[in-house]
Amino acid sequence: MSRVLNACLFGLDNAVDGKLKRAYGTIMFTQIPKPNVFTWNTMIRAFAISTDFVFALHYYREMIRRGVLPDKYTYPFLLQACEGVLDVGIVEQVHGHVVKFGKLFEEIIERDVVSWTTLISGLVSQGFYAEGLLVFNEMMVDEYCVRPNAVTMMEVMLACANLGSLDHARGFHAFLEKMGWTEAEVSIRNSLIDAYSKCGSIGCASGIFHETQCSLKDAYSWTAVIAGLAMNGCGTEAVKWFYQMKLVAGVVPDAVTFIAVLSACAHAGLLDEGVKIFESMEVEYGIVPEIQHYGCMVDLFGRVGFLERAYSFVEIMPMEPNLATLGSLLSACRVHNNVELGEVVLEKINSFCSYGGGASVLLSNMYASGRQWREVVDVREGMKEGNSKRRKPPGRSWIEVKGVVHEFLAGDKSHPRAMELFMVLEGLRTL
Template sequence: MKLHLSSINGDPQAPPWSWTSSNLTFLRHPRLLPLASSSPLSLRRLLPLLAYALVSGLFRNPFVSSRILLLASSASDLSFSRLLFTHIPKPNLFSYNTIIRALAESPEHHPGAAFEVYDEMLQRGARPDKYTFPFLLKACRCPLDLHLCKSAHTHLLVLGFDIDPFVQTELMNMYFLCGSLHDARRVFNEMSVRDVVVWTAMISGLCSNGLYRNALEVFIEMRGSDPSVDPNVATMVSTMSACANLGSLEHAKCLHAYAEKVGVERNVFVRNSLIDLYAKCGGIILATQVFNKMNERDLLSWTAMISGLASHGFGNEALKLFSNMIKAGTSSDSTTFIAVLSACSHAGLVDEAITIFGSMEKVYNVTPEIKHYGCMVDLFSRAGLLSHAYEFIANMPFEPNLTILGALLSACRVHKNLEIGELVVKKIESICRHKGGANVLLSNIYADQSQWHEVTAVRERARRDASKPPGQSWIGVNGCVHEFMVKDRSHPLSVELHLLLDGLGKLMEELI
């Protein structure tokens, strides 16, 4: 889309109304008083007001038309809002911002629709303000459109809004969503003033793109560069999420102590994050201590603790906690049942899992999704009930994904079940484009059966299909987080590490 930069130097938009004129409107026309309400109105209540405004000629009043448009947009009827906007004789800036925002936040319309309205606004000589661009940038989200995002960036640079923290933060968020990390970092580096919202947006954006170590480094940078910036709940939650993915228990303890120092540790969201953080860093006892100290627990608190117990193999304890949650009157949701079924899977509680899965819809009104079916397949596979697992997949109400089929195929390798393994690989080949990992597992099953000709053929297929992203892992040692990637020898201690791993491998072979 071509935006008209030549139009943006028009006269500044006059204020859409004054308090005096709006109050006079209501005094003279009390039937329009509901327009002054800050609460949203339904279309049923709004239509009589619109009819009165049209008949009385008040719809030509910028204040009246703008308020009706705003309330129509709040009623989530975008088609009606667009129709209404086209009948406003002279839309003011408030009206333009309102319809741009409605288009940007609606999943029904292409992002170009908001930019078309923006382009029309420029051609009519209306000048955008600092509220226009955050709405415009949100329009790039569904679907993500980096080109439109950069077009908006160009306009706000020309208009001088690149120094507004509110606009800059939304621009940075948008670049993160589009995966343009370099542009997001550049916007961040060019900010002369960084408040806690800016720092938090940077940390959260890095986390959402899997750059957990970088997110933790930004948090440390924030603490060192500007002592006047106190982290809030959102800052701590985002940073704890990064640390949880790094698995560093040492950093987890430091973040916990810092949360206490700045006075946010008692917040329920922070404590929920602490439970998840400690559980993922191997500190399940510390996670339990945080949970037991909580006077206020929401669904996330219970789910995080159940999930933590599940990942550490404490299946019976997780089920007991689930029972306590129900007794406490907390309603479970889809995520809770994933945690509970995972607990059963890790602990081999087959009968309990079957009972819980069967009660999801009947008792708790939660419809099983593909992840719940995946938990059940994983449960049967771990328990060696491969026929049950395959039959369960065949009776699923939707197509299985690679994760579900991969769990069963891995179990086929462990239990040396070539028959079901071949069936699973055929299923994978019919639904998945990339299946190198599946072929490797099948070749190992053939190797266990000494079928070397099949091993050669399958591994050749696996080499042709080897297109999955390289594995990545992190480990914290003495306060420093080290990052590793498959076939990456850039680490300064790479030679020593590989020698040590080779030695450990030989030692394991001797023990076996």
């Protein structure tokens, strides 16, 4: 029956319409009592190479639901369908399934730019930035020599941005210049601005921005610079750029722009300016504030010491607060040594948030600052118990030395020079 189905879908005369073939195939498929993996792959392939990409994903989900494990021939067609659907969330789910079922990328027989980009995107979206760059380097070797597209390079620049690797950003910038993409693709220029900003090179970011034609500068371009200024301690300058964006360039800010400029106000302690900008969102631009905007305001009030006002802002939010919002308030409570409010905030974190271990650490440190040692012990013991909600995942960090990015986890000893590193750390601790 499987071979008959395959012949029905792919072997009929070319004069037969593709949709009609797939209709015949679907009817035939329903007559097979227990389809095997070859049969499921046949259906997925038929819809993946058509314009009915969603049906390919439907058959894949149904295949998994019925307990049929995919093989190495399933994913190339599924990835092709993902390209047509253009849904990053679905691509991430498929990538997770590839890992879960152990279907290594090396098993894909014909690797094209879509399969390479999907793998890079999956790694970057899950926080494996260094690994994403390694995959890109492998893609470019002579053995494969696959030409990247704009989406590939945007993912690569995103990895550079999150690693904070300025050398990598400069190297890929030179590559993009050589390919001639910086002139033709505004999305590439925006990715470069974002990467340089996050790598701390505001000069390079603003240089690319000023080189871009005014007609090509969109809200993303302005927002990337504003966000870069904010995270590099130039809050006042970021606010100036925000007003230039509106008044001089005539570019309308979007919700993400407001997150960037409100974050700048929070880091710079610009209370009056932050309140003014927040209130203008809905009044002037019709943008309803989301939880990220409320979170920036809570952070702003907390940083300048207005803890009660920050807490009242949490209370009036039209949505439940998340860990980022409550965590910033708890951090402010620690800085300003307000233990009572800190305890209230931690209760909210335990009520609303699926994870709160980092918050417990903050409260423990707050107790320690006030020499409340019994409370410190109680919090620490609670973290050691089986409540995963209060466990803090290990910290993860990267450092770039001589163009090489090194990755570390807290307590990790897998690095080839781990012994030397721990000896140096021990020496620093005893100073």
